[in-house]
Amino acid sequence: MEYFIQQLINGITLGGLYALIALGYTMVYGVIQLINFAHGEFFAAGGYVGVILLSFFTGLGYMETHPILCLSAAFVLTMGYCAFLAVGVEKVAYKPLRRQSRLAALLSALGVSIFLSNGLMLTQGVYDKAYPSELFQGGIEFGMVTISYLQMMIVGMTIFLLFGLNILVFKTKIGMAMRATAQDKVMSSLVSISSNRIISLTFAIGAGLAAAAGIMVGLYYGSVRYDMGFLPGIKAFAAAVLGGIGNITGAMLGGLIIGMVEIFGAGYISGQYKDVFAFIILISVLYFKPTGIMGENIDDTRV
Amino acid sequence: MRKKLFITLVFGLMVVPFIMGTATAKTLKIGSMSPLTGPYASDGTDIKNGVLTAIQVFEEAGGIPGYDKIELFPQDTACDPKQAVAAANKLINLEVVGVVGAYCSSSTIPSSETLDEEDIPMLTPASTNEKVTDRGLKYMFRLCGRDDDQAPAAAKFLKDSLNAKTVFIVDDKTTYSQGLADGVSKACKALGIEVVEHDHVNQGDKDFSAVLTKAKHANADIFYMSLQGYSPGALMALQAKRQGLKSQIVSQDAMFQPKFMEVAKEAAEGIYITYGFTDTTTPEYKAFENIYVPKYGSIAAYATYAYDAATVLLKAIKAAGATDPAKIKAEIMKMDFDGVAKRIKFRANGDSGSSYIAFKIENSKFVPYWSPEQGLLK
Numbered sequence: 001m002e003y004f005i006q007q008l009i010n011g012i013t014l015g016g017l018y019a020l021i022a023l024g025y026t027m028v029y030g031v032i033q034l035i036n037f038a039h040g041e042f043f044a045a046g047g048y049v050g051v052i053l054l055s056f057f058t059g060l061g062y063m064e065t066h067p068i069l070c071l072s073a074a075f076v077l078t079m080g081y082c083a084f085l086a087v088g089v090e091k092v093a094y095k096p097l098r099r100q101s102r103l104a105a106l107l108s109a110l111g112v113s114i115f116l117s118n119g120l121m122l123t124q125g126v127y128d129k130a131y132p133s134e135l136f137q138g139g140i141e142f143g144m145v146t147i148s149y150l151q152m153m154i155v156g157m158t159i160f161l162l163f164g165l166n167i168l169v170f171k172t173k174i175g176m177a178m179r180a181t182a183q184d185k186v187m188s189s190l191v192s193i194s195s196n197r198i199i200s201l202t203f204a205i206g207a208g209l210a211a212a213a214g215i216m217v218g219l220y221y222g223s224v225r226y227d228m229g230f231l232p233g234i235k236a237f238a239a240a241v242l243g244g245i246g247n248i249t250g251a252m253l254g255g256l257i258i259g260m261v262e263i264f265g266a267g268y269i270s271g272q273y274k275d276v277f278a279f280i281i282l283i284s285v286l287y288f289k290p291t292g293i294m295g296e297n298i299d300d301t302r303v
Numbered sequence: 304m305r306k307k308l309f310i311t312l313v314f315g316l317m318v319v320p321f322i323m324g325t326a327t328a329k330t331l332k333i334g335s336m337s338p339l340t341g342p343y344a345s346d347g348t349d350i351k352n353g354v355l356t357a358i359q360v361f362e363e364a365g366g367i368p369g370y371d372k373i374e375l376f377p378q379d380t381a382c383d384p385k386q387a388v389a390a391a392n393k394l395i396n397l398e399v400v401g402v403v404g405a406y407c408s409s410s411t412i413p414s415s416e417t418l419d420e421e422d423i424p425m426l427t428p429a430s431t432n433e434k435v436t437d438r439g440l441k442y443m444f445r446l447c448g449r450d451d452d453q454a455p456a457a458a459k460f461l462k463d464s465l466n467a468k469t470v471f472i473v474d475d476k477t478t479y480s481q482g483l484a485d486g487v488s489k490a491c492k493a494l495g496i497e498v499v500e501h502d503h504v505n506q507g508d509k510d511f512s513a514v515l516t517k518a519k520h521a522n523a524d525i526f527y528m529s530l531q532g533y534s535p536g537a538l539m540a541l542q543a544k545r546q547g548l549k550s551q552i553v554s555q556d557a558m559f560q561p562k563f564m565e566v567a568k569e570a571a572e573g574i575y576i577t578y579g580f581t582d583t584t585t586p587e588y589k590a591f592e593n594i595y596v597p598k599y600g601s602i603a604a605y606a607t608y609a610y611d612a613a614t615v616l617l618k619a620i621k622a623a624g625a626t627d628p629a630k631i632k633a634e635i636m637k638m639d640f641d642g643v644a645k646r647i648k649f650r651a652n653g654d655s656g657s658s659y660i661a662f663k664i665e666n667s668k669f670v671p672y673w674s675p676e677q678g679l680l681k
Contacts, residue, residue: 003520010512126344128534130566139545144520146547221509222541223566225534227342231507266513272476272503274513 002144007267008260013151013220015259016158019252020213021236022243023165024206026251029240030182031202033102037109038089040233041116042082042207046214047224048120049078051129058132067135078215079208086207087200089116095196113229120226128223135219154216161212162252165205169248178202182246235262235275238282244292253293257281331370331626333358333616334394335609336387336404336414337429339379342507343532345562345603347406350428351377352599353609354403357617360594367621380414382407382477382531387414395421400626401616403609407531408432409478415443422628424635426616428608431556432482436653442628444615444635444649446608446642448579448657450479453555454486456659456675457577461525462494464661464673465551465575469523472501473514473539477531483555484529499523506531511539515546526550533558533604537566544570551575553661559604564667571664575672580658581607581644591643611642 021043028036057063057070093112097105139148169175180188181198189195217232218224239258243250258278265277285293335354337347358373366373376397378390387410394402395417401424405411411430416438418425424442427435431450436443461467470491474484481503488498499521502514518526526548530536536558543552552574559578564571582588591610595602619634620626639648649655660680663672671680 003516006516006519007513010510010516014510014512121340121344126340126348127562128345128537128566130568133541133568141547146545148545150545217509221538222568223534223538225342228509231509262510263513266504267517270502271473271511271514272505274508275505 002142003267006145007263009145009147009151010267011260011263012256013154013259014263015256016155017213017217017220017255018232018236018239018259019255020158020161020209020216021232022239022251022255023162023248024210025237025240026243026245026248027202027206030246030248031178031199032094032098032105034094034105034109035237035245036094036203036206037106037233037237038093038112038116039206039210040229040236041113041120042086042229043210043214043217043232044117044120044224044226044229045085046078046082046207046211047218047228048124048129048214048226049081049211050074050215050218051131051224053077054132063132063134071135075212075215079211082207082211082214083204086203090200090203095199113233117227117229124226126226128225130223131218133222150220154220157212157216161209165209165248168205174201235278238278242282242285242292244294247292247294250292250294257293329370331367331373331620332397332399333373333375333613334397334399334402334404335375335377335613336380336390336394336402336410337377337406337609338382338410339377341381341383342534343382343406345534346429346532346557346560346605347380347382349599349603349606350404350406350609351375352595353428353606354613356591356595356598356606357610357613361614361617367617368624373617378404380405380407380410382410384409384413387411388417390414391417394418395423399423400620400628401426401631403428403612403616405430406605407477407479408435408482411435412438412478415440419443424616424619424628424631426612428612429605430479432479434478440653442632444612444653444655446612446615446644446647446655447556447605448659449654450483450486452657453577453659454483455490456657457487457527457553457555457661458490458494458496459675460575460577460661460673461491461527461553462496464679465525465553467491467496467524467551469497469499469521470525470527471499471518471521471523471550472527472529473504473518474501474529475504475506475508475531475535477506480529480531480557484527487527487529496525504530504535506535508535509538511535511542512546515539515543515548518543518550519546519548523550526552528552528554530554531557533560533563534566537563537571540567540574541570553577556604556659559662559669561601561603561667564664571667574664575661576664576669577659577661578604578669579645580660580671580674585641585643587641587643607642607644611644611647614642615647 024039053074093108136149177193239254240251243254262274266274337350339347380387391414406429408430415425419440426444428446433451474480554576556578558576619631622634623630660674661672662669
């Protein structure tokens with residue numbers, strides 16, 4: 001039982017991180033029907049900006065006096081940076097191709113992905129960069145179950161961000177504009193919604209969430225490296241498809257499921273097949289429900 | 304008429320490089336193969352830097368008679384067997400006289416067969432799998448040790464020094480890491496140590512929480528991790544500490560990298576690893592350190608072996624006075640000198656012997672701790 005609970009906690013932490021990344025895929029797909037393969041790189045960039053900022057704060061000594069303030073500043077700045085990066089990428093690589101075939105934009109996305117990850121390698125080097133580890137040391141123990149403060153922080157932060165996103169999309173004017181654009185670009189522009197601005201905003205939000213996940217992955221696993229965006233990017237994409245691409249709630253659910261399946265697969269069967277289990281679930285769900293669990297739909301839950 | 308003139312011009316231009324090539328003096332071309340991108344890029348870059356250092360030292364000492372310049376063509380294998388074979392073919396086309404590499408055993412094995420067809424000597428600084436030299440290739444040499452020496456040494460260390468009764472083994476399924484883990488498992492069983500479980504993770508994984516939870520509940524005396532690179536090793540050590548794993552962690556030669564401690568920090572303290580013994584007080588080592596460190600930073604796992612491999616190759620070419628592979632091989636087999644990493648003397652199959660000892664990580668340093676012959680070293 002303790003074993004099960006410990007694995008459940010591991011699964012929720014990992015699933016939450018996947019969910020945060022998956023949201024970026026699904027939101028962008030919802031608005032312009034593009035699979036943004038460069039999304040994993042925003043996540044990696046987030047991890048790197050985070051480690052640079054945190055090391056900078058540590059060097060100045062603020063980390064010891066105001067740890068929470070420093071961490072919040074790092075989160076806000078990193079999310080901001082990645083949001084700008086994503087908007088820039090959209091303007092340079094996707095916008096000129098918007099009237100071309102979808103395949104052109106998809107290839108452009110792959111190109112951007114390779115460009116960004118190699119850019120990271122050339123500027124930051126091939127070695128792992130270690131995160132300052134003094135933060136959130138220790139945890140709570142219940143018998144054999146250990147919940148580290150880091151896991152609590154990550155789960156808390158993920159819930160906070162997911163909640164914030166839900167409010168933004170479903171309760172505000174901007175969210176309404178986003179949903180309108182997703183449903184019908186021509187119609188929404190007739191009621192004076194600037195679809196260009198909405199698309200930029202969607203990219204910015206998605207990248208911001210991925211950046212937050214990047215910092216958390218860095219804190220949780222202790223280091224970042226330039227190619228860290230690739231595998232989580234693929235898993236998060238699978239999560240988005242599993243949940244029903246284009247559907248926000250679906251992406252959250254898909255992320256959690258993929259994370260859990262991986263952890264339980266590794267925990268109860270064998271670690272070597274954990275990716276296999278994640279993709280078996282994906283394939284079997286798509287076999288019976290080709291549009292994903294929540295379904296790619298045209299009603300107002302789509303962004 | 305114009306067309307003829309044009310063709311003559313084009314033809315003339317095409318001939319120019321050949322004339323120039325013969326006019327200028329000769330360049331000695333050697334190749335290196337290691338992962339320069341992908342998850343093991345850091346270890347691969349160390350190998351390339353080791354070779355470059357050897358070339359630098361050689362050129363400063365006057366180079367090789369008959370050649371102006373020694374040029375290195377570093378190839379990226381990405382630890383991928385297919386890419387390694389492609390890299391080997393590229394080096395064949397470049398007409399290199401010898402190759403230092405590769406890093407992953409799974410790359411070295413297929414690419415060495417390609418190089419062997421063209422009789423190009425290959426010296427691996429890092430591939431420890433037995434098959435590398437056991438296939439009877441004519442021009443395959445190895446500077447590092449062998450896994451079938453490392454595994455029994457590790458098992459003996461667990462039994463004699465750590466009094467282990469049970470062990471939990473994890474590997475990440477490469478030719479090297481799984482081969483070694485299987486060897487350790489077998490050696491442990493032979494010594495009466497119970498292997499509680501032998502689990503696997505995937506290359507590129509960052510999250511090891513599931514396997515570590517399993518290990519925590521198995522609560523074996525020893526947690527033996529055999530991973531392809533220092534990077535997943537450091538992540539695993541760090542996560543093991545956070546999960547509260549009580550087993551003693553023991554690992555292998557891939558962790559011999561100062562970056563391991565940089566990433567794992569205090570989680571690295573007290574971990575044991577097995578690695579070939581290198582005397583860091585010899586004048587050869589000091590001389591290498593003085594050139595390498597200012598240029599490339601701290602000395603990591605296979606930089607010293609790569610340096611020695613390149614030195615062996617260049618020395619052999621110099622002594623042979625030719626680039627004929629048979630003559631180079633004859634010179635290599637005659638070698639007997641103190642390299643940076645170890646005493647270099649080759650056996651008939653191309654191996655140069657293993658000298659595995661256990662190191663303990665203390666204050667972010669690898670401290671020699673135990674050797675199979677002498678027991679505790681302190």
